[in-house]
Amino acid sequence: MIQIYDTDVVFHKEWYALKNINLKIEKGEFIFVTGPSGCGKTTLLRLMYMDLFPTKGEVIVAGFHSSSIKTKEIPFLRRKIGVICPDFKLLQDRDAFDNIAFALQVTGTARKLIKEKVLKTLADVHLSHKRDSFPFQLSGGEQQKVSIARALVREPFILLADEPTGNVDPESTKEILELLKDINASGTAVIMATHEIHLVQKSPFRKIAVKMGEVIEDTKDNLKEEIFLDKL
Numbered sequence: 001m002i003q004i005y006d007t008d009v010v011f012h013k014e015w016y017a018l019k020n021i022n023l024k025i026e027k028g029e030f031i032f033v034t035g036p037s038g039c040g041k042t043t044l045l046r047l048m049y050m051d052l053f054p055t056k057g058e059v060i061v062a063g064f065h066s067s068s069i070k071t072k073e074i075p076f077l078r079r080k081i082g083v084i085c086p087d088f089k090l091l092q093d094r095d096a097f098d099n100i101a102f103a104l105q106v107t108g109t110a111r112k113l114i115k116e117k118v119l120k121t122l123a124d125v126h127l128s129h130k131r132d133s134f135p136f137q138l139s140g141g142e143q144q145k146v147s148i149a150r151a152l153v154r155e156p157f158i159l160l161a162d163e164p165t166g167n168v169d170p171e172s173t174k175e176i177l178e179l180l181k182d183i184n185a186s187g188t189a190v191i192m193a194t195h196e197i198h199l200v201q202k203s204p205f206r207k208i209a210v211k212m213g214e215v216i217e218d219t220k221d222n223l224k225e226e227i228f229l230d231k232l
Contacts, residue, residue, distance in 0.1 A: 001027045001158070001189065002048055007057030009043055009213075017043045018213045021057070025191065027157070030184040032200045033193040034223075035210035041193035044210070045160045048191070049081045050074055062157070079107065082151030082188075086163035088143045090135045090150075096122065097131040100150045107154070121149045125179060141172025148179060152188075159183060161192040165199070173199070197223075 002025040009018040018040045025031060033041050046052035047059050050066060059066040064077045090099050097118055104114045122128045125145040135143055144164060151159060161180060165173040177199060184190040194200065200207055201222055209217035217223055 001025055001062065003058075003060040004047065005058045005060075007047070007054040007059060009040075009047070009052065010055040016213045018047075018054075021215060023208070023215070023218075025189065028184070028187055028189055030181070030190045030205040031192070032203060032205060032207045033191060033210060034195065034197060034200045034207060036195055039210045040213040041195075041210055042162055043213075045083075045162050045191065045193055048158070048160055049078055049083060079154055080156055080158065082154065082156035082159040084144070084147050084151050084159070084161040084164045086166035088135070088140075088147045088167075090143055090146060092135050095132050095134050096127060096138070096146045096149075099135075099146055100153050103150050103153050117153050118149075121153045124152065125149045139172065140168040141175060144168055144172070144176055145179065148176070148183075152183065156188065158189045158191065161190065163194055164192065165194065165196060 002023070004021050004023045007018060007021040008016060011017050021044070033044060035041055043052065047054060047066070048061055050059070050061065050064070050069060053066050061077060062080055064073065069077070091102065094102065100118045100121060101114050104117060109117075119128070122131055125148055127142065127145050127149065130138060130142060138146065144167070148164070159180070164180070165176055168176065180190050180192060204220065206220050207217065207223055208215055209223055
């Protein structure tokens with residue numbers, strides 16, 4: 001589903017954001033990408049929805065190749081991918097319902113179908129009672145759930161979550177993580193970037209640890225203690 005071969009991303013001539021990345025991600029996986037701020041987690045996710053292209057190597061997502069994809073094809077790829085950001089990126093002048101509906105409106109979805117899909121997705125993230133609330137009326141956790149709903153409403157087969165718990169309280173963190181697990185259980189691949197090691201370490205899911213742009217661990221087991229102490 002996602003393949004990354006011998007990939008480097010170089011900024012400012014000689015500064016490697018990512019170096020020699022080789023990854024294969026299968027349909028329906030749940031993966032944590034972990035490491036400190038600035039290690040390359042967000043850059044790796046950007047490659048996956050082709051917001052960024054490799055300096056060297058190849059990225060293949062759902063049959064689209066980074067070396068040959070046309071600009072006009074990128075929106076079609078992104079319709080298959082949901083993206084969640086740490087700062088929510090909600091439209092401040094629209095309520096929860098309209099923030100989610102916007103993701104369908106821009107693709108020309110019929111109005112009746114928009115209403116049906118938005119109401120279902122609000123129920124899926126347990127926010128039906130907040131459909132008329134504006135972002136300023138929502139807690140950080142609720143705003144992130146609206147952001148998740150907006151990403152889900154187009155029924156993507158990949159959900160990329162970049163530090164989705166970075167700006168919420170501990171209780172909301174637990175709720176969001178459980179929600180992402182439920183989404184994954186329904187068949188959607190979830191790739192979650194986080195620096196919060198405690199969320200990752202005892203999880204049964206695959207863990208990819210990144211340091212200074214390089215993958216230093218890729219395992220379903222607990223990450224090695226020396227990674228925590230010396231490398232992350």
